[in-house]
Amino acid sequence: MRFTKSIVLAAISTVALAACGGEQAAASRDQIKAVGSSTVYPFAKAAAEEFTRSFPQYSSPIIESTGTGGGIKLFCAGVGTGHPDIANASRRMKASEFETCVQNGVTEVMEIEVGKDGIAIAESKEGQNFPLTTQQIYEALAKEPYGKPNTTKNWSDIDPSLPNEPILVYGPPSTSGTRDALAELILTEGCKADAATAALKESDEDRFEQICTEVRSDGAYVEQGENDNLIVQKLASNPKAIGIFGYSFLEENADKLRGLTINGSEPTYENIASDNYPGARPLFIYVKKQHVGAIPGLAEYLSTWVDNWAKGGLFTQKGMIASPEEAQAKFADVVSNMTTISASDLK
Numbered sequence: 594m595r596f597t598k599s600i601v602l603a604a605i606s607t608v609a610l611a612a613c614g615g616e617q618a619a620a621s622r623d624q625i626k627a628v629g630s631s632t633v634y635p636f637a638k639a640a641a642e643e644f645t646r647s648f649p650q651y652s653s654p655i656i657e658s659t660g661t662g663g664g665i666k667l668f669c670a671g672v673g674t675g676h677p678d679i680a681n682a683s684r685r686m687k688a689s690e691f692e693t694c695v696q697n698g699v700t701e702v703m704e705i706e707v708g709k710d711g712i713a714i715a716e717s718k719e720g721q722n723f724p725l726t727t728q729q730i731y732e733a734l735a736k737e738p739y740g741k742p743n744t745t746k747n748w749s750d751i752d753p754s755l756p757n758e759p760i761l762v763y764g765p766p767s768t769s770g771t772r773d774a775l776a777e778l779i780l781t782e783g784c785k786a787d788a789a790t791a792a793l794k795e796s797d798e799d800r801f802e803q804i805c806t807e808v809r810s811d812g813a814y815v816e817q818g819e820n821d822n823l824i825v826q827k828l829a830s831n832p833k834a835i836g837i838f839g840y841s842f843l844e845e846n847a848d849k850l851r852g853l854t855i856n857g858s859e860p861t862y863e864n865i866a867s868d869n870y871p872g873a874r875p876l877f878i879y880v881k882k883q884h885v886g887a888i889p890g891l892a893e894y895l896s897t898w899v900d901n902w903a904k905g906g907l908f909t910q911k912g913m914i915a916s917p918e919e920a921q922a923k924f925a926d927v928v929s930n931m932t933t934i935s936a937s938d939l940k
Contacts, residue, residue, distance in 0.1 A: 622674040623889050625654035629664025629681030630770045631819040632839035633876050636908050637681050644897040651890030660819045661770025669694035672883050680879040683770030688939040701882035701933045705924045709914035711840035711865035712872030714853045719832040721756050724854040731783025733760050734814050736807040739787045743809050760813040763824045764837035774874045776806035841912025865914045882931050899925045
């Protein structure tokens, strides 16, 4: 059933873009603009296409892949038609980012979980198909595993059961939400396997974070920008390399890639949906309530997300994992009531 846009429109009928010059300023842009995560990008594009089909009276949205961190920075830079309406994010907004938003007049932010994803560790189907643990991944990629310089060259340096081949991992840059999620869900978990390092979190949290999340820069880990398809191409041409990207890209390229197990769990729809896979994570869009009702079609665009995020819907057909039904109901209510978040919600 189509999400009732009249409820949305009633909830925001009094909202105006006064901070950027009212109706005259609003009229200077008639397209929705979204920036942010490369992982969310294909789903945002699908939402934009469905929105254009369902509401042909509105212009097609502009969707840009800038990375989660870069997108939130643009989103939080100010209110008005010169700034994006939406930030797509493959991690939750940080409290510090929200504070920047508020400082720049972006005081009404809606947080909407649109689905789930997994950080896939993958290789070519011609690769060696070796299982990994979060600890092994940490020891391979950390700049200073457990506080000491990383001198490993081959996978077998970490564990003799692993291939006697050079460590070569293509992955996202520091501006990417996928990189943030890798640090939080994989690297930090592996780092905490060492009791002394885990204890450091209480005595020196900054040093703990540095040791657990800083990635080596000696060529073993190669950043590939915000284009995950480039990583797919690199893996297809080099069976001895592995790559890190969102699960949807693995599913989309299942004919030439396979996911590696982490802690005995494969990156599959079922394992990510049930949180059995270590790299499972929620996906978000952040919306300026101050722009709803001023940017034409923004309310209807949000309703398009709600209409299509259930299992079997448009987004899961493209590789997204549907959020649990209770989460879907919660965030449909957020859209219906235009509920905003506060700084305390992000701490």
